Amino acid sequence: MKHYGIFLAYAPTVDLRNQGLGRYLAAFLKGAADRDDLHFVLVCPSWSGKELQALLASEGVPRDRYEIRSPGQKPIVLRGFEAYQAYQKRPRKKPLRQRLIDWSHQTRVAAMRRIEERLAQAYSFSALLPLLLGLVIL
Structure with a gap:
């Protein structure tokens, strides 16, 4: 061989x-x-x-x-x-400022979603009172 x-x-x-x-x-x-x-x-x-x-x-x-x-x-x-x-x-971590902006945006979007859901589920004006009070406080 x-x-x-x-x-x-x-x-x-x-x-x-x-x-x-x-x-x-x-x-x-x-x-x-x-x-x-x-x-x-x-x-x-x-x-x-x-x-x-x-x-x-x-x-x-x-x-x-x-x-x-x-x-x-x-x-x-x-x-x-x-x-x-x-x-x-390696994947880069976003800067703190960008993470805070993203967090505030996500929080606002989630709050608006909850408000819209409660508005859609309200059958009377009295059911909207707690929602309106919460909006005044914000």
């Missing part, structure tokens, strides 16, 4: 599914899978291992025809960069 090694070195932020060379490699390995005398060892950086595995699985390359070798962990600088990106993409 012949063993061939292929080294891939994409940047950490590159999605292999969108790269023509990655798809070409998957097609090449899928075509070579018909031969029993070939085995491929793919060597890649730690950040590409899982993406490469997913790409080859989605293309239908048999798992027994290749193996992926990469270091165990991502470099600490890359982990720091990914943490920074996650921090930048």
